[in-house]
Amino acid sequence: MRVALFVTCINDALYPRTGQAAVALLERLGVAVEFPAQQSCCGQPQYNTGYRSQAEPLAQRYAWTFADCDYVVTPSGSCAAMVRDHHPKLAAGDAAGRTYELTEFLTDVLGVTDVGAYYPHTVTYHPTCHGLRMLGLGDRPRRLLEQVKGLSLRELEGAEECCGFGGTFAVKNPHVSAAMGADKARHIEDTGADAVCTVDNSCLMHIGGTLSRRGSAARPVHIAEILASTEGGVW
Template sequence: PEAAALGPRTYELTEFLVDVLGVTDVGAYFPHKVTYHPSCHGLRMLGLGERPRRLLEAVKGLELVELPGAEECCGFGGTFAVKNPDVSAAMGADKVANAVSTGAGVLCGADNSCLLHVGGMLSRQGAPLRAVHLAEILASTEGEPWR
């Protein structure tokens, strides 16, 4: 019963900011070219819709560029990557190629699993692109160096 009572009071970050607090501009400053990967879980299970994009669009200095094949899976969901490693790697490679094609320096997402998978592939390839959680961008402020 306690867990059942907790569920309705639990939110994903962008859902909490936009729907509960009514905020899209958190005062962030991030002067970088960014592309956004919406995770399968966020799109299909959580129904996040445009919330993450609305938050990113309000970040000062941020140039948001469209990710080709954005709604295609990166190949890491659940146990899929363990049960289908070759397919998972191929899907991740497609996501990485699409992200690199944008010319962005940052691939942003709100799902740590996707960021782990795609970020690892970017790192191993030496790609000029870094995978970053949306929360890190929203926490960035002017005058604060970004690592």
């Protein structure tokens, strides 16, 4: 079984520990992970902003970069959704159909929910818009979190409401975006959790920035970093 990591732009540039955590987690579960160096952006920013012609070569690059892999795993719900929903319209090849968001791969392909993780903190989970509405992740992330030793999962009010990021939406509609982010941050604070986690660092970047400006104690943590943590120490 050939499994490749699609790390995504935001993780590569800003949150490399998430990619490292995903690899550490998968290797702990017996999966040999490849990392094709030719990978680049999936084209989501361009496509969502209306620049289809600029997204097409990126989709084509993705198709040939991962052409020989049985599975492509990514720690990003929004990028997985872009690849699965839109790449088939933009490029030839079937890599899109073999692409899985990390929690999907763990539960649906490997068939595990207990990954041997240890994370002695209170955590609340924010289901991202792409994960909810495009990928249909459902309770997969929650099932994984519920099996983490030492973790106490707190319910988040208005969990399924958007955090306000929405990629270029935050740039084009900053006031609305900030107001939505403030609502999400307030609900997170109300849980009293040590950390808020999601399957997308783009959302966590927006939420984390809002929490920081409010002086909140809660910190943003990608689910891959929680699942990669063990009792013997952080991977």
